[in-house]
Amino acid sequence: MAMELKMTGLTSFMNEDELKYMNPLVQTCNKMLLEKSAQGNDFLGWVNLPVDYDKEEFARIQEAAKKIQKTCDVLVVIGIGGSYLGARAAIEFCLGQMYNSVRPEGIPEVYFLGNNISSGALNDIIKIIGDRDFCINVISKSGRTTEPAIAFRIFKDMCEKKYGKEGAKDRIFATTDKARGALKELANAEGYETFVVPDDVGGRFSVLSAVGLLPIAAAGIDIAEMMRGAAEAREAFTDGTTLDNDCFRYAAIRNILYRKGKGTEILVNYDPALVMFGEWYKQLFAESEGKDLKGIFPVSAAFSTDLHSIGQFIQDGTRNLFETVVWVKEQRSDVTIGHMDGDLDGLNYLEGKTMQFVNSKAYAGTLLAHVDGGAPNVLIEVDKADAYHFGYLCYFFEKACGLSGYLLGVNPFNQPGVESYKKNMFALLGKPGFEEEKKILEARMNG
Numbered sequence: 001m002a003m004e005l006k007m008t009g010l011t012s013f014m015n016e017d018e019l020k021y022m023n024p025l026v027q028t029c030n031k032m033l034l035e036k037s038a039q040g041n042d043f044l045g046w047v048n049l050p051v052d053y054d055k056e057e058f059a060r061i062q063e064a065a066k067k068i069q070k071t072c073d074v075l076v077v078i079g080i081g082g083s084y085l086g087a088r089a090a091i092e093f094c095l096g097q098m099y100n101s102v103r104p105e106g107i108p109e110v111y112f113l114g115n116n117i118s119s120g121a122l123n124d125i126i127k128i129i130g131d132r133d134f135c136i137n138v139i140s141k142s143g144r145t146t147e148p149a150i151a152f153r154i155f156k157d158m159c160e161k162k163y164g165k166e167g168a169k170d171r172i173f174a175t176t177d178k179a180r181g182a183l184k185e186l187a188n189a190e191g192y193e194t195f196v197v198p199d200d201v202g203g204r205f206s207v208l209s210a211v212g213l214l215p216i217a218a219a220g221i222d223i224a225e226m227m228r229g230a231a232e233a234r235e236a237f238t239d240g241t242t243l244d245n246d247c248f249r250y251a252a253i254r255n256i257l258y259r260k261g262k263g264t265e266i267l268v269n270y271d272p273a274l275v276m277f278g279e280w281y282k283q284l285f286a287e288s289e290g291k292d293l294k295g296i297f298p299v300s301a302a303f304s305t306d307l308h309s310i311g312q313f314i315q316d317g318t319r320n321l322f323e324t325v326v327w328v329k330e331q332r333s334d335v336t337i338g339h340m341d342g343d344l345d346g347l348n349y350l351e352g353k354t355m356q357f358v359n360s361k362a363y364a365g366t367l368l369a370h371v372d373g374g375a376p377n378v379l380i381e382v383d384k385a386d387a388y389h390f391g392y393l394c395y396f397f398e399k400a401c402g403l404s405g406y407l408l409g410v411n412p413f414n415q416p417g418v419e420s421y422k423k424n425m426f427a428l429l430g431k432p433g434f435e436e437e438k439k440i441l442e443a444r445m446n447g
């Protein structure tokens with residue numbers, strides 16, 4: 001079994017009957033997803049993506065990844081939201097946070113840009129690249145998202161100055177809409193190799209499409225294994241008549257806890273390699289569920305680091321939260337604790353034990369303490385952090401998210417709320433067409 005959901009941290013907060021009552025609702029929501037019979041049904045391509053994907057494009061992704069590895073020292077990945085979080089989460093999940101420093105020979109450094117508007121962050125990457133060779137993977141369905149569009153304008157220019165227009169064309173890979181949009185038009189005009197953001201897959205569900213797969217493959221990760229993991233999860237979580245299916249059970253648990261006033265979910269990890277996985281999860285659930293004045297607020301935490309900061313609140317603060325802990329059983333590599341003469345740090349009782357052993361006791365001890373403090377804990381135990389398990393876990397959360405949205409009575413596949421800040425920003429920047437709004441907003445800012 002690739003992963004297992006454990007009820008240990010939930011038994012004092014709900015009983016099996018409550019879960020049974022949820023079963024018919026979850027089954028109905030599953031039908032809505034499988035039969036594409038409900039809101040957002042134009043965006044359900046992710047449901048079968050692990051088996052129903054463009055095999056010819058998949059082979060092209062693998063080829064492009066090899067070409068990137070051969071021709072550059074640095075790959076710059078430009079995108080925001082669903083157009084970057086999945087790839088970065090996968091790379092860090094499989095290779096760790098320091099992947100750029102510990103990568104093997106022949107693998108480029110990979111930096112993610114265009115996911116903020118910080119000139120400092122952008123200039124740092126330019127400095128890091130220095131005189132070295134680089135390639136660009138620009139990822140944007142629309143091609144008009146402000147953050148990646150600014151970064152791409154700057155890096156396209158840099159690339160053309162360094163390699164000439166012809167040379168740059170071979171170093172820029174565009175992942176975008178198959179037919180429309182500003183980036184597609186530009187890619188056609190300039191002759192970039194393009195990859196497709198499928199029409200029926202929203203950004204936050206797109207990691208297993210070219211959006212995630214090209215940067216992941218370029219980082220040296222086996223994307224075929226990743227798809228295999230996702231395909232096995234799809235198989236395991238396609239249907240079921242009871243909540244024995246972990247994915248259905250998780251969706252039911254979330255809904256039960258939400259109805260009991262637990263409006264915040266903290267996705268907890270015990271390894272910095274999973275921090276970006278937490279960021280990916282946040283977009284997935286926040287854009288899917290947080291609407292119509294409803295939804296569980298998704299946040300993430302890295303333990304034991306955050307036990308020394310927000311741990312106090314989780315143990316003892318407002319009782320409106322629950323935790324979902326992703327515990328990875330096997331570490332990428334382990335360390336054994338040695339002996340110290342005089343035992344000044346008091347750690348000799350751990351001599352000969354591994355750090356992962358200590359971490360596992362921190363996990364168990366925290367679980368019991370937080371449950372005693374009134375914070376329900378969903379436990380998701382994963383065997384390993386590799387490509388297969390990333391694919392598996394990713395599909396588990398995507399499917400649970402679709403089910404959760406329908407259980408909540410919202411359309412999980414739109415994100416109308418994201419437009420509000422953009423409209424204001426465009427108006428304040430003086431974008432043509434926003435003249436009236438500009439006056440109104442400036443008066444509000446000044447008054």
Ligand SMILES: O=P(O)(O)OC[C@H]1O[C@](O)(CO)[C@@H](O)[C@@H]1O
Nearest residue numbers: 081082083140141142145203418
């Ligand atoms: O790929 P695009 O069009 O640049 O959009 C990027 C992101 O912006 C959003 O549309 C809004 O946050 C996300 O859903 C998407 O992942």
